[in-house]
Amino acid sequence: MSVLQQISPNVRNTKPSECTVLLRRSSQIKEELRRGVRRAYEKVIDVYWGDSHQTGVKPLSFVRQVLAACVYPELINSDKLPVDVKQRAQSLLRECARGSVGSCTAAAGVPEIVHRISEFIMKRDGGAPSYPENIYISPGSQWSLMNILKVLVNSEASPRTGVLTPVPCYPVTNLSITALGAVVVPYYLSEGQGQGWQLQVHELHQALESAKETCNPTALYVINPGNPSGHIQRRKSIQEVIQFASEKRLFLLADEVYQDCIHGEKSEFVSYKRVLAEMGPPFSDTVELASFHSVSKGIMGECGLRSGYVELVNVDPAVMKHIHILFSKDGCAPVLGQIALDLMMNPPQPGDPSHPLYHMETQHIRTTWVHNVKRVCEVINSLPGFCCQPTEGGSFLLPRLYLPPKAIQKAQEVGMQPDMFYCVKLLEEAGVLVSPGCEYGQKPGTHYIRFCITTPEDIREEFLKRLTSFHVQFMKDFS
């Protein structure tokens, strides 16, 4: 009898990804193609993940040059790299113990880098103060979100801790919550016609009402810009959410990792922290907030480096001490990731030797994405049974599928959600990997697919070609 027949029910009860089968099949197909098996396509277009490097977007030269020089300081003495790269690397290495990125750092991160993060935040937020001692760098934003949840969630409490999360929502967030023994309390985002998704406060009230009997709601998780929804909250909406959190005594978790992914022409990201500060007392002095950011998204796209941070606001000093111990026990975040975070917040400035190239690369990335969104929306909206709402930010599009009854029936017959069925066929027949809306939660009877739009232009065009041809055929076959 296995020792492990008894394992933590919190772990056992977490819902596995709906997409395990889809992903496994994708790996199989990729392997077959590598081995030379013939299929209708030569390569799988993988736009499942919010991973721009994976789709072919190039890393920023300045960032990689500095990182390379930090890893192998001999480069600083060579003539291989621009002067400002070498200077930056030198200055960063001075901030690492004995000039090595292999040394540990303080638990919260290299103090000088943490300090510069607080300066970045202040600048971003129009001067609202940010204090280094409230900032922790971690291996990715999900890691620090998990740590904050650990503090909030008492897995033995009865009733159990509840955390409000949006529908649709990135599944790892919900997985983290249930793995800790807390309860997910869903609030529905509203998909307005032609207006994109929005967070409406009455849905928050509704969610809270529904949770009354089942758990003790303690925290409210928002993600802005949204994933997968791509919406950006206006100031007024953020204020309403803050007021709601204050009134209902909820700890605010603001996931802002997509703050650098803005493609709407007139869109502007404003942080929860900034709005909170501008609301003044009593809110600014009392609402407890954790804001998260990361190097994984935006023009950096450095998911594999695993680096993000959390900034804590208005948290009880006694509780902060324990948060500090929790981060200490984890060991420090990877140093190269910490450096990447610093470079993200302190890019080359006009006049620096690396600036022209940096400017060109980042402009190219941004304009490609704006163009991607426009073009993909246009094409999808021209197809039958397919509708793409305008989005303003984030790394994804979430178009809605209006599937013919025959397709829905067929899906039921094979035991799949209809949008999963669509995705499986899209992968097999067209070699395109996207994720189904059922992965994120959705209103019953609605179906979506989600895919990454932070791709190079040629990948986008190939994607559209295959998607269009597949979709038209699919709709015909099931009409």
Place this chain on the structure above:
Amino acid sequence: MSQEAVNGVPSRGKVLTMDNMNPNLKRIEYAVRGVLVQRAMQIEKELNEGVKKPFKEVIKANIGDAHAMGQKPITFFRQVLALCMYPELLDDNMFPEDAKKRARRILKACGGQSIGAYSASQGIECIRQDVAHYIERRDGGIPSNPDNIYLSTGASDAIVTMLKLLVCGEGRDRTGVMISIPQYPLYSATLAELGAVQISYYLDEENCWSLDVKELRRALNAARQHCNPRVLCIINPGNPTGQVQSRQCIEDVIRFAKEEHLFLMADEVYQDNVYAEGCKFHSFKKVLFEMGPEYSSTMEMASFHSTSKCYMGECGFRGGYMEVINLDPEVKFQLTKLVSVRLCPPVPGQALLDLVVNPPQPSEPSYATFMKERTAVLAALAEKARLTEETFNTVPGITCNPVQGAMYTFPRITLPQKAIDKAKEEGQVPDMYYCIRLLEEEGICLVPGSGFGQRKGTFHFRMTILPPTEKLKVVLQKIRDFHLRFTQEFS
């Protein structure tokens, strides 16, 4: 927004307070980076600002951070990693061919050929294969399945994940986890966090900190009264004690774990750090398989390794892995689910691990330099281990077991009763008081034995043997002088 406001006004009115925060977290302690270290950092700051102290620098001998103490990185590793970071350098003749070959292979296995892409949650497949091959070579050909390898953010991440999986039950049925006293406080801290029951078994200080199965049995039987013991954690080579388990001892432990139906967690991050003559690292897996199918086909086990220690010392990369043995497929499924919450381990750390398990071969251009550097680091550590033991044993009131392996010494200090009383007055545990005084007077930061656990009435400190030999000699001298002064003061 005032500083006070941003930092948090006291409890009244707060959503998250000491009363309603996760009660388990309040029990976590982690002395390695505790108050003493914070004081050390503050003193450093003061020194930088020109404040006069009886010493010119703070020597942080508290944390097993080799590079911070002057150990040099391995050239080959850093070359390959630089190439992975900025592949344009592949065209440059500054780098040897074997480094370029490794870099190209790693990049090919990365999404979009970038080290910045997510990898699979379990880690890049070809790297897991390389790790499996390394384990096979290390263990004399005993097969290792890449599917059983999980790359992680340092070994700590994998250790915590395994414990999360294992801890369950309520009340008297709550999972009990056996850990050594003394132990690396990641274990005690994680058990506190998970609300698991800590079952302490004492290592035998009189016998070089050896592990005695009789003591394991004693601890287990006592624990059965109030919990459900399911896990046995071993650190070999040991931290903080540095003992290297004999093969016989490992066999005995395996036999015990099987009899008592325990899951074995073998923390082997110091496997290359073995110095004492007559001592050899035996992996738990190897011994398990050599004990025959009765054991090797049934024992459930996880072994852990890392890129932070040994001759690499690359703590900042957070590279590591665990190998699981004989896990039920259903349980593996749950483990895979848990691991996906972390998304993936840092890819540079995965790349570094690949190099550690796949170092330059004799026929390759970088081999000579690599072997020279590796040998030099390990030889220096061996010499420092010997020097430390020798020096401490000349000090009346300090007894030091041989540092057989790992990176630390854990000597026992005799404290005069008056010192113990004084500590009590100050509200300190006696060895913490000793370490605070040492820090303030000599600028040397250690970790008190109370941070690792010790027999009641005994006191210790943990010091790393990492400073360069000349500096280490100075540190040993200063501790010696301090100890004599301290003893004198409280006589």
